Amino acid sequence: MRDVLLKYLPERAVDPCIDLIKTNHVHLKIVNQRVTRHGDYRRYPDGSHQITVNSNLNKYRFLMTLIHEIAHLAAFENHGRRIKPHGIEWKRTFQKLMLPFINPSVFPPTLLPLLARHFRNPTASSDTDAHLSIALKEYDPSTDKNYIFELPTGSVFRLHNGKIYKKGNKLTKRYECVEMATGKVYLFQPNAEVELISN
Template sequence: MQETLEKYLPERAVGLCLELIKENDVNLKIVNQRVTRHGDYRRLPNGAHMITVNVSLNKYRFLITLVHEIAHLVAFEKYGKTIKPHGVQWKMTFQYLMLPFIRPEVFPTKILPLLANHFKNPKASSDTDARLSIALKEFDKQEEGKNYVFQLPHGSIFRIYNGKLFQKKNKRVKRYECIEVATGKVYLFQPNAEVELIKT
């Protein structure tokens, strides 16, 4: 297990993650990329704990995702299965489990203040924290043709992962109104949504 973790995690996080995995009897499975999620936690019918994490994540996002999913397991075990998946108990557990990792030996210095801010009140996905998400994406393997919604000029046409086309419109408080070209329906996009620019 240690050799596997060394491929996917920051070097100084491997030992701590190995302890968390052993302590909580986690079956970790590294899976092909899923567009809608970075990872998930399930309790199997035999009582075993299964956590999956996408293979495509950079090492910093992999670490955050792994600890996020272990926090689900720990929170359910400690507080019971009736708690909200991303409620107060999970947030406290995630903060507690993440604390030993938020240090310069594990994360790049420029990400630390963003992480500290995020973990004051962690969200269901680090992707909803646009500043942290954009900072983490700097460590992704660069794909040609990928842009963020916030980078596109007003009125641009772009394509999302499922092939649908949208036109970028006005910014609301945090998100952008975008009109689906085929239907005329208005959708709200996070500024850090990755898209393919078709026409400016």
């Protein structure tokens, strides 16, 4: 297991992650990319636990996703199945499990202040924390995608599902964008990744 995880995790995070996987009796599956999620946790009727994490994530996002999913397992086991999936019990569990990893032997110094801020009140997805998401993206392989916030107002762009939109004005945090086929207005996070068609 160690040799496999070395491909996906920062080196100093491997052994502590193996301990968490063994302690919580997790069956870990590394799977092909899913657009809608980085990872997921399931408890089966026989009581076994499976966590899946996307194989295409950079090492830092992979680590955060793995700990995010282990936090689901631990929160449900400690507080019962009726808690909210991303409620206070999960947040506290995620904070506690991540704390040993938020140090310069695991994460680059540039990410540490952003992680410290994010983990004061972790969200259901690190993608909704635009500053952290953009900083993590620096460690991904380069792509031809742009962030919404980088595009000029009026730009036309395509989503991963093929739908085409026109960028509108920024509201408090998100951008209003019009779906070209229907004229419906949707709100986009500033760090949503899109393919620019024209500006």
